Amino acid sequence: MTDGNIIETVGLKKQYQDVTALDGLNLTVPSGSIYGLLGRNGAGKTTAIKTLMGLVRPTAGTARVFGLAVDQSAASIDIRQRTGFVSEERDLYDSMTVADLIAFTAGFYPRWRADMAARYLRNFDLPPGSPVKALSRGARTKLTLLLALCRGAELLILDEATSGLDPMAAEEVLQALIGHVANEGATVFFSSHQIAEIEQIADHVAIIDRGRAVLEGALDDLREAYRRIELVFEGDAPAAQFHSPGVMRVERRGRTLSVFASSGAEQIIDEARSLGPVSAEAHHITLKEVFLELVSRER
Amino acid sequence: MLFRPNSASGVPIYLQLIEQVKHAVETGALRPGEQLPGIRPLSEELVINPNTVAKAYRELEHEGIIELRQGAGAFVAANAGALRQTEKLRGARTVVAVAVKQLRARGVTDEEIRRLYEAALAGIRGKDGSND
Amino acid sequence: MLRYKAWLDTRWRFLIGLALLFCAALANALTYPTALAALEAARDGSHNGLLASQIDQAWQLSTTFRGYVWDQVIRHNMYYLWTLFAALLAADGPLSRRRGATFTLSLPVSRRRLCTVRAAVDLSELGLMALLPLLAVSLAAPAVGQSYALADALIHGIHLWFGGTFFYCLTLLLAAFFEDRWRPILLTLAVAVFVGISAEFMPALAAFGPMDVMIGENYFRSETPAWTGLFIWPALAAALFYWAVRRIENRDF
Numbered sequence A: 001m002t003d004g005n006i007i008e009t010v011g012l013k014k015q016y017q018d019v020t021a022l023d024g025l026n027l028t029v030p031s032g033s034i035y036g037l038l039g040r041n042g043a044g045k046t047t048a049i050k051t052l053m054g055l056v057r058p059t060a061g062t063a064r065v066f067g068l069a070v071d072q073s074a075a076s077i078d079i080r081q082r083t084g085f086v087s088e089e090r091d092l093y094d095s096m097t098v099a100d101l102i103a104f105t106a107g108f109y110p111r112w113r114a115d116m117a118a119r120y121l122r123n124f125d126l127p128p129g130s131p132v133k134a135l136s137r138g139a140r141t142k143l144t145l146l147l148a149l150c151r152g153a154e155l156l157i158l159d160e161a162t163s164g165l166d167p168m169a170a171e172e173v174l175q176a177l178i179g180h181v182a183n184e185g186a187t188v189f190f191s192s193h194q195i196a197e198i199e200q201i202a203d204h205v206a207i208i209d210r211g212r213a214v215l216e217g218a219l220d221d222l223r224e225a226y227r228r229i230e231l232v233f234e235g236d237a238p239a240a241q242f243h244s245p246g247v248m249r250v251e252r253r254g255r256t257l258s259v260f261a262s263s264g265a266e267q268i269i270d271e272a273r274s275l276g277p278v279s280a281e282a283h284h285i286t287l288k289e290v291f292l293e294l295v296s297r298e299r
Numbered sequence B: 001m002l003f004r005p006n007s008a009s010g011v012p013i014y015l016q017l018i019e020q021v022k023h024a025v026e027t028g029a030l031r032p033g034e035q036l037p038g039i040r041p042l043s044e045e046l047v048i049n050p051n052t053v054a055k056a057y058r059e060l061e062h063e064g065i066i067e068l069r070q071g072a073g074a075f076v077a078a079n080a081g082a083l084r085q086t087e088k089l090r091g092a093r094t095v096v097a098v099a100v101k102q103l104r105a106r107g108v109t110d111e112e113i114r115r116l117y118e119a120a121l122a123g124i125r126g127k128d129g130s131n132d
Numbered sequence C: 001m002l003r004y005k006a007w008l009d010t011r012w013r014f015l016i017g018l019a020l021l022f023c024a025a026l027a028n029a030l031t032y033p034t035a036l037a038a039l040e041a042a043r044d045g046s047h048n049g050l051l052a053s054q055i056d057q058a059w060q061l062s063t064t065f066r067g068y069v070w071d072q073v074i075r076h077n078m079y080y081l082w083t084l085f086a087a088l089l090a091a092d093g094p095l096s097r098r099r100g101a102t103f104t105l106s107l108p109v110s111r112r113r114l115c116t117v118r119a120a121v122d123l124s125e126l127g128l129m130a131l132l133p134l135l136a137v138s139l140a141a142p143a144v145g146q147s148y149a150l151a152d153a154l155i156h157g158i159h160l161w162f163g164g165t166f167f168y169c170l171t172l173l174l175a176a177f178f179e180d181r182w183r184p185i186l187l188t189l190a191v192a193v194f195v196g197i198s199a200e201f202m203p204a205l206a207a208f209g210p211m212d213v214m215i216g217e218n219y220f221r222s223e224t225p226a227w228t229g230l231f232i233w234p235a236l237a238a239a240l241f242y243w244a245v246r247r248i249e250n251r252d253f
Helices: A045-052 A073-081 A098-106 A114-123 A137-149 A167-184 A195-201 A219-225 A265-273 A287-297 B013-027 B039-046 B050-062 B080-105 B110-122 C002-030 C032-044 C050-062 C065-091 C101-105 C111-144 C150-178 C182-201 C217-222 C227-250
Strands: A005-015 A020-030 A034-039 A060-065 A083-086 A155-159 A187-192 A204-209 A212-218 A227-232 A247-253 A256-261 A279-284 B066-069 B073-076
Touching: A005 A045, A005 A187, A020 A034, A020 A045, A020 A060, A020 A187, A020 A204, A020 A212, A034 A045, A034 A195, A034 A287, A045 A060, A045 A155, A045 A187, A073 A083, A083 A137, A098 A114, A098 A137, A114 A137, A114 A167, A137 A155, A137 A167, A155 A167, A167 A187, A167 A195, A167 B039, A167 B050, A187 A195, A195 A287, A204 A219, A204 A287, A212 A219, A212 A287, A219 A287, A219 B013, A227 A265, A247 A287, A256 A265, A265 A279, B013 B050, B013 B080, B039 B050, B050 B066, B050 B073, B080 B110, C002 C032, C002 C065, C002 C111, C032 C050, C032 C065, C050 C065, C065 C111, C065 C150, C065 C182, C065 C217, C111 C150, C111 C227, C150 C182, C150 C217, C150 C227
Parallel strands: A034 A187, A034 A204, A083 A155, A155 A187
Antiparallel strands: A005 A020, A005 A060, A204 A212, A227 A256, A227 A279, A247 A256, B066 B073
């Protein structure tokens, strides 16, 4: 299955003894997209990813990858055969050498690309004879990425792919990812708490907060729909009520009224005319502003 | 490098790319018939999503600025320059219409409006904005 | 690949364990004359009560080399040392934290297969650790003017191995639930020691434990292998193994 949604979760819940890590998570990842999962630390990103990879069993709800159920053993093996994974902690076999680990991993994937592995080994500057435990954080991340990219996977799942990396190494990782998507096809599902990288490469985004998705959609659609409407008045700004459904929040400061809207900016401006503002402007909101807005509102 | 999208600006990247291509056509950096970078190499070079580049190219083709030739790549359309000009003027016309409407609403006469425009073009500015 | 990984993970425990068991058995065999003399001397001393009967028992058995090997090498030595290494191998399984469990679990293999392949490698190593030391005794016996039948070495080795699968799987099960390494090892050893000590003082009870089969008590006394025990204890071990695997399959990592 390549058309439709490559990942789909419905009401996914994960309850640990005293912590609710996922609280009814709904995600839809279209095939061929680069999908960013944005959230604070502890929002549930890693738990969601571990559930998809079959490391963690859901308490309730469903999750499907390639249309297969993640909590069924045989299906999960099939999913993992077709998925490349970069874990948050870059878990690898410390005692093996780089070359040994690559050879070991290759044995599990009939579609392994040895030519690609050789190329990445060179480009990433990874010493084949070095034991894995001697690698720096950046090198470790690149090795984990190499192991994920060379297995002929249709889906790449990355948990905080660039965390702990200097800007140069981070850019190399993103380059390798984009290069892979551009040349091999593959859907990318990656979690991050760094907005900049999501804005750079993602075409879809979901914001996860306290185990739930508070926002999901195509990034360009969000950019075109979300607006901050600034209304300036002669005197003090009136305490106005806006009835458009897209209004998220209204902020009064002196002579300015700021309206944060997720859609319908034009209607809001029309509605605002009756208040008689001196100026009415609609500004683009950055993903960062949307994120801060949505995540803080939950309080 | 010809293109420099800013992913943090809040404006969709594909719109920025479209604008930058149009600007390049206008300034002559891209001439009619010239080839644009391929979708894959461009996305790799800028480290942005290939889908984004594809979207921008599709939109540009829809507007007639570029042509996507099967197997060969993306090329600037022969009449791209002219199209851009028309579009530019169309936008400009709207700006002027709005300004004139607003000034008339304030009670400024047409003669005064004409003089204001001429003064602005000539770069002369009095203390209260008048001509002498 | 999984077998290779299992070997890499266990080779040091295997080699060290094998070396220890091997050298201990060999040392015992080669010091037979000295040991026998010491026991005779001890026997002549005026001890009484429990200690006296213990020494007497030991001397009785050691009058034959076969009895000496059974009592000193197998019962008092290999039973504990072999079980220790069985526990050491089982407690640090394929999915223990240190060794890249997240990576392993992201590979396209079932947890069941991981556990099974690892158990097969472990048990093969434990088999060698049970057989080779006794074979060494057979080969070394002539050096002290004695002989130890190859058949005895093989059959006792198999008894220790088969019966001992119980302790291996017990540790495996404890490790699946406790999620740490030390408690499963210590608990299993505690059970083994308890069984061992109670066998000395309450021989009737010993028949219900795995020790009798492991030391090949029946075979030693009557030259008949303990067929029932050789079937029951591995079967019980298999049940524990199945339980452990189910637990691991349902665990979150």
